[in-house]
Amino acid sequence: xxxxxxxxxxxxxxxxxxxxxxxxxxxxxxxxxxxxxxxxxxxxxxxxxxxxxxxxxxxxxxxxxxxxxxxxxxxxxxxxxxxxxxxxxxxxxxxxxxxxxxxxxxxxxxxxxxxxxxxxxxxxxxxxxxxxxxxxxxxxxxxxxxxxxxxxxxxxxxxxxxxxxxxxxxxxxxxxxxxxxxxxxxxxxxxxxxxxxxxxxxxxxxxxxxxxxxxxxxxxxxxxxxxxxxxxxxxxxxxxxxxxxxxxxxxxxxxxxxxxxxxxxxxxxxxxxxxxxxxxxxxxxxxxxxxxxxxxxxxxxxxxxxxxxxxxxxxxxxxxxxxxxxxxxxxxxxxxxxxxxxxxxxxxxxxxxxxxxxxxxxxxxxxxxxxxxxxxxxxxxxxxxxxxxxxxxxxxxxxxx
Amino acid sequence: xxxxxxxxxxxxxxxxxxxxxxxxxxxxxxxxxxxxxxxxxxxxxxxxxxxxxxxxxxxxxxxxxxxxxxxxxxxxxxxxxxxxxxxxxxxxxxxxxxxxxxxxxxxxxxxxxxxxxxxxxxxxxxxxxxxxxxxxxxxxxxxxxxxxxxx
Numbered sequence: 001x002x003x004x005x006x007x008x009x010x011x012x013x014x015x016x017x018x019x020x021x022x023x024x025x026x027x028x029x030x031x032x033x034x035x036x037x038x039x040x041x042x043x044x045x046x047x048x049x050x051x052x053x054x055x056x057x058x059x060x061x062x063x064x065x066x067x068x069x070x071x072x073x074x075x076x077x078x079x080x081x082x083x084x085x086x087x088x089x090x091x092x093x094x095x096x097x098x099x100x101x102x103x104x105x106x107x108x109x110x111x112x113x114x115x116x117x118x119x120x121x122x123x124x125x126x127x128x129x130x131x132x133x134x135x136x137x138x139x140x141x142x143x144x145x146x147x148x149x150x151x152x153x154x155x156x157x158x159x160x161x162x163x164x165x166x167x168x169x170x171x172x173x174x175x176x177x178x179x180x181x182x183x184x185x186x187x188x189x190x191x192x193x194x195x196x197x198x199x200x201x202x203x204x205x206x207x208x209x210x211x212x213x214x215x216x217x218x219x220x221x222x223x224x225x226x227x228x229x230x231x232x233x234x235x236x237x238x239x240x241x242x243x244x245x246x247x248x249x250x251x252x253x254x255x256x257x258x259x260x261x262x263x264x265x266x267x268x269x270x271x272x273x274x275x276x277x278x279x280x281x282x283x284x285x286x287x288x289x290x291x292x293x294x295x296x297x298x299x300x301x302x303x304x305x306x307x308x309x310x311x312x313x314x315x316x317x318x319x320x321x322x323x324x325x326x327x328x329x330x331x332x333x334x335x336x337x338x339x340x341x342x343x344x345x346x347x348x349x350x351x352x353x354x355x356x357x358x359x360x361x362x363x364x365x366x367x368x369x370x371x372x373x374x375x376x377x378x379x380x381x382x383x384x385x386x387x388x389x390x391x392x393x394x395x396x397x398x399x400x401x
Numbered sequence: 402x403x404x405x406x407x408x409x410x411x412x413x414x415x416x417x418x419x420x421x422x423x424x425x426x427x428x429x430x431x432x433x434x435x436x437x438x439x440x441x442x443x444x445x446x447x448x449x450x451x452x453x454x455x456x457x458x459x460x461x462x463x464x465x466x467x468x469x470x471x472x473x474x475x476x477x478x479x480x481x482x483x484x485x486x487x488x489x490x491x492x493x494x495x496x497x498x499x500x501x502x503x504x505x506x507x508x509x510x511x512x513x514x515x516x517x518x519x520x521x522x523x524x525x526x527x528x529x530x531x532x533x534x535x536x537x538x539x540x541x542x543x544x545x546x547x548x549x550x551x552x
Binding site: 016019020022023024038039040042043044045046047048051130131132147148149150151152153166167204205206207232233234235236349350354374375377378379380 | 421422423424438442443444445446448453454455456457473474475476477478479480481482483485486488489490501502503504505507508509511512517
């Protein structure tokens with residue numbers, strides 16, 4: 001493949017993988033069963049789209065992916081993009097990117113919750129997943145084996161059917177390194193995200209593997225989703241253990257140290273960092289990660305019979321599969337009756353967040369996603385983190401409550 | 402591991418820093434040093450070419466054509482595409498010198514052709530003094546990398 005026997009596209013893919021594998025001292029390549037490509041056009045830019053278009057100019061047998069390959073959220077939902085201040089130029093670039101990805105044989109799932117909606121990996125399955133939230137959930141809750149695979153590397157894995165064997169493909173890298181003890185249970189998804197943020201900041205490295213002891217009640221999939229995405233966002237962490245809950249037993253690398261206690265005071269202090277009571281509220285976002293069907297139902301319940309303040313925009317982002325289900329079950333109509341927007345196949349921070357803020361005059365944002373408040377600082381937003389119920393109450397009031 | 406060449410006060414001092422083998426071309430340039438982490442999505446205004454995250458230790462600084470000397474990579478996967486896009490628009494760091502990177506930064510550097518080294522014997526953000534002129538050398542496969550910091 002590296003010699004070009006299977007064409008230039010696969011030669012590029014293998015050359016890229018060899019370069020990355022050598023950097024991480026990978027002994028060989030491991031076959032993967034799935035690839036998941038992050039390829040939103042805000043990240044790709046014109047250069048990235050041109051790169052993809054260059055590859056798919058090759059003959060179909062030379063460019064076709066070798067394993068089932070799916071996509072992370074895109075930058076544009078064509079049904080709502082004008083309402084969000086996005087432009088026709090952005091939509092045109094998105095159209096080109098979609099055409100290129102389809103030409104590889106990629107399945108356009110446009111989701112960061114594929115483990116809830118498409119096909120969950122099983123314990124021991126080697127993967128090339130391209131979203132930090134997807135990787136940490138799959139590695140930890142399900143026992144899958146993936147590194148963070150950026151868009152080019154996930155595409156390379158899709159084209160070769162394998163990935164360099166380093167990091168979380170190896171037992172040695174999956175050993176626990178930092179223990180924490182939970183002394184109070186998070187009460188909602190924003191608090192699970194806050195817990196992930198606290199542990200993530202304490203870890204601060206892709207190569208740390210935290211163990212969270214003392215989780216008394218089994219968290220549901222959405223709680224672990226918000227915990228994991230925040231942990232990956234604040235700490236770049238790709239694997240965690242919760243004894244008795246996550247798929248594998250935690251084995252410490254060396255002697256275990258005394259666990260760091262985390263209780264209600266620490267979680268409240270984390271939330272207070274983002275508090276801004278009384279501020280005019282420009283936009284409320286439920287995304288990052290995309291919402292499950294249960295989360296969509298919770299938003300619908302909280303908005304029933306209420307109207308969002310005219311000065312505030314509410315955006316709910318989910319996967320195409322969940323959006324179709326929400327349409328069919330009447331949840332979308334209930335949410336949009338309040339004035340909120342339900343978008344599919346995008347995630348807020350992957351959708352030209354800076355340009356939307358400039359176009360719409362948004363500054364103050366509120367969300368129940370700890371991951372989102374962490375990301376958006378660099379985009380010029382002032383973000384507040386609170387429960388779904390408080391976010392909805394604030395959207396109706398038009399100010400942060 | 403490093404050694405000093407010279408040592409008189411006020412004299413130019415070169416420090417040879419050994420690290421793991423890296424990615425990308427041999428480069429030299431002016432370093433921007435901070436004990437902080439890095440993500441192209443989280444931290445940069447990629448239109449203006451500056452660190453835009455208010456809490457970042459390099460907030461407001463231009464990263465264009467600078468050799469970034471930082472602690473680690475953080476956050477999401479977007480940096481892999483973004484380095485490539487920034488490189489195409491010539492609004493990209495010249496090189497990345499980190500204590501330890503995550504896969505995304507390595508993948509992005511490999512894809513964009515940006516020089517990257519990591520895994521030094523000490524804290525590389527403490528070994529450099531900014532502004533410093535750096536000379537980097539990417540050795541052949543199997544050999545260790547080295548960075549020469551000229552203070």
